[in-house]
Structures are given as structure tokens and as C-alpha cells.
Amino acid sequence: xxxxxxxxIDVGRPSERVEVVRPMGEVDMNSSPxxxxxxxxxxxxxxxGIVLDLSEVDHMDSSGVAVLIEGLRWSRSRGIxxxxxxxxDAARVVIELAKLDSVFHISETTREAMEDLRGKSE
Amino acid sequence: xxxxxxxxxxxxxxxxxxxxxVLYTDGLFxxxxxxxxxxxxxxxxxxxxxxxxxxxxxxxxxLVEEVETFRERPRKDDVSFLxxxxxxxxxxxxxRKGVRQGTETADAPARxxxxxxxxxxxxxxxxxxxLRALVSRVAxxxxxxxxETRELVxxxxxACSNIIKHAYKGAPDGTxxxxxxxxxxxxxxxxRDRGEKISPSEIQGRxxxxxxxxxxxxxxxxxxxxxxxxxxxxxxGNILRMTKRR
Numbered sequence: 151x152x153x154x155x156x157x158x159i160d161v162g163r164p165s166e167r168v169e170v171v172r173p174m175g176e177v178d179m180n181s182s183p184x185x186x187x188x189x190x191x192x193x194x195x196x197x198x199g200i201v202l203d204l205s206e207v208d209h210m211d212s213s214g215v216a217v218l219i220e221g222l223r224w225s226r227s228r229g230i231x232x233x234x235x236x237x238x239d240a241a242r243v244v245i246e247l248a249k250l251d252s253v254f255h256i257s258e259t260t261r262e263a264m265e266d267l268r269g270k271s272e
Numbered sequence: 273x274x275x276x277x278x279x280x281x282x283x284x285x286x287x288x289x290x291x292x293x294v295l296y297t298d299g300l301f302x303x304x305x306x307x308x309x310x311x312x313x314x315x316x317x318x319x320x321x322x323x324x325x326x327x328x329x330x331x332x333x334x335l336v337e338e339v340e341t342f343r344e345r346p347r348k349d350d351v352s353f354l355x356x357x358x359x360x361x362x363x364x365x366x367x368r369k370g371v372r373q374g375t376e377t378a379d380a381p382a383r384x385x386x387x388x389x390x391x392x393x394x395x396x397x398x399x400x401x402x403l404r405a406l407v408s409r410v411a412x413x414x415x416x417x418x419x420e421t422r423e424l425v426x427x428x429x430x431a432c433s434n435i436i437k438h439a440y441k442g443a444p445d446g447t448x449x450x451x452x453x454x455x456x457x458x459x460x461x462x463x464r465d466r467g468e469k470i471s472p473s474e475i476q477g478r479x480x481x482x483x484x485x486x487x488x489x490x491x492x493x494x495x496x497x498x499x500x501x502x503x504x505x506x507x508x509g510n511i512l513r514m515t516k517r518r
Contacts, residue, residue: 156401180400247488
């Protein structure tokens with residue numbers, strides 16, 4: 151198993167109206183408020199889409215899953231499409247245990263999520 | 273299951289950790305069912321056999337429940353019983369502090385082939401990361417598979433988060449005693465805190481069909497571990513035991 155890192159969150163704008171949020175490291179009780187803050191700000195920007203790239207998540211617990219659900223709620227209430235992409239094993243395990251794999255839009259890759267979003271806005 | 277029945281003289285029986293010793297007066301089994309049949313020692317042994325995997329607290333509760341379910345006629349005698357379970361290996365003499373409703377937990381030497389890792393962390397979320405790292409490295413060291421290791425680490429993380437949130441209510445000056453027991457058959461995790469007593473029902477997993485944040489931690493623990501037991505028999509604090517088979 152790879153050594154775990156503390157949480158870093160990268161926020162990118164591959165297109166003007168879509169934000170890609172990429173948490174890197176561990177999402178736990180200590181670090182999940184950081185991710186919550188970033189998602190809340192993204193939702194408040196009323197973008198055309200939010201993609202949460204989970205490829206670099208080494209560990210995620212129920213507090214991290216709770217933040218993913220909060221992000222979905224904020225986005226839905228503002229009519230913003232909200233995609234998860236590129237799930238690491240650590241992220242996939244908890245999403246499946248919580249039986250949320252059918253609740254979220256999940257794409258294999260971030261590129262695929264972007265294409266889906268583009269298709270939606272056209 | 274061994275049964276000691278001497279009316280005089282001495283019997284010796286070697287106890288190891290995990291073993292339970294049940295002492296009782298005859299009032300416990302001299303009860304009569306609907307057809308006038310007596311429960312008797314054999315009936316009592318059957319009840320104890322069925323509950324042998326339970327901890328001392330749960331075994332006491334199920335013993336009372338099953339005897340009362342059997343009993344249809346008024347009691348003629350008083351009842352006393354004690355369930356003693358040998359648990360942690362820290363002290364050489366049994367502690368009397370754990371006496372609760374006829375149960376007592378005492379300490380015993382580790383079983384042969386069992387190894388133990390202990391660490392105490394402050395009740396602060398920032399210590400979860402080093403604890404997870406420790407558990408991962410120990411699991412790697414003993415050749416525990418990666419998927420199972422992830423489940424073990426997740427369960428420990430969730431259990432400690434519950435202690436920080438519910439037992440200590442965010443107070444940073446508490447402690448969490450973490451004990452990992454590795455044997456050829458299983459990995460047993462024990463977490464002890466000195467915070468407020470948590471009722472297991474308080475942190476029960478919620479219905480998954482409600483998509484909302486919170487309440488998932490206990491559900492994760494139950495999914496990832498083979499056994500999860502909340503031991504509320506101590507005077508203060510909580511003991512959580514989780515087992516994962518190898």
C-alpha cells in the first residue's frame with residue numbers, strides 16, 4: 151500500500167464554466183472540512199458543471215462520503231451538473247459500501263465527464 | 273464446553289484469553305417450564321453453548337432472557353450468577369472494577385501464537401492519520417491482503433471518529449487506547465476510551481436509502497469486519513472490539 155499523504159486539493163478550469171476539483175491524499179474527519187469548503191465555493195459560483203476527480207484519493211471515510219453528498223445537494227439545488235470521475239480504489243470502496251454508486255453520476259475518466267457535460271449543455 | 277461439578281475438593285481449569293467462566297447458584301436452573309419440565313443443568317449448558325461467542329455482558333443478558341422465556345411457573349429459589357471473561361493482558365490479577373450485572377472482565381496472558389501492538393492516541397482527528405499508517409504497516413508486515421487491510425483501516429478510522437465525536441464530544445484532552453491482536457486466525461482490534469458512555473443504538477447505522485450525510489461510519493464497520501461488539505460493562509468509557517478473520 152502506498153504511503154498516505156495529507157490532503158491537498160487542486161481546483162482546475164479546463165473550460166470557462168466547468169470546475170474540476172481534485173482532492174489528493176486522505177479525506178477523513180480531520181481533512182474533510184477542507185473539501186467541503188472547496189465544494190461549497192464551487193457550488194456558489196453557479197457554474198455549468200462540477201467534476202470531482204477522485205483518482206488521487208488514498209483514503210476516504212464516512213466523513214468524506216458525507217461531503218460528497220453535501221456537494222451533490224448544493225449542486226442540485228442550484229441546477230449544476232455534478233459528476234464524480236476517475237474513482238481510486240479507496241473512494242470506490244466507500245461509495246459502494248454506502249450504496250451511492252447509483253446516486254452519483256460516475257465517469258471512468260475526467261475527460262469523459264467533461265464530454266458528458268459538454269453534450270448536456272449543447 | 274467444560275463443566276465443573278464438584279461438591280467438595282478441588283478442580284483446576286486453565287483459562288486463556290477469550291474464555292468465559294460462569295458461576296451460578298442452583299436457583300438459576302431449577303426453574304420449571306409449561307409442562308412441568310425442569311430446565312436443569314443440561315438445559316442451562318445448552319443455553320450457554322448457544323451464547324458462547326458472545327461477550328460477558330451479552331451472554332449475561334441472553335442467559336436471563338432465555339431462562340425467563342423457558343420459565344412458566346413461579347421461582348422457588350433466589351438466583352445469583354457471575355460471568356467472568358478473560359480479556360486484556362495488561363494486569364496479572366483480575367480487576368473488581370468491571371463488575372456489572374453479574375459480569376466481570378479480567379486480564380489473561382496472550383494466547384500462544386498471538387502478538388500484540390498497543391498505542392494510545394489523544395482524542396484528536398489529526399492523530400487518525402498516523403494511526404492508519406501504523407495499522408497499514410503492521411498489516412503489510414504480517415502479509416495481510418491489501419483489500420482486507422483497507423477494510424481494517426477504514427473500520428478503525430470510523431471507530432476512532434465515533435469516539436472523538438460521541439464519547440469525547442470533540443474534547444481534545446481524552447485518550448483512545450488502541451490494541452491490535454494478531455493471531456494466525458484473526459486480527460482483533462480493541463479500542464478503549466474514558467469518555468461518555470455511548471449507547472450502541474445511538475451510533476447505529478442509518479437506512480442507506482436516505483441519501484444524506486452522516487450515520488455511515490457504523491455501517492462501514494459492520495460491512496468491513498466479521499464481528500463488531502460494543503462492551504458497555506466498564507464503569508466509565510467504552511470498549512469496542514472488532515474482529516477480522518484471516
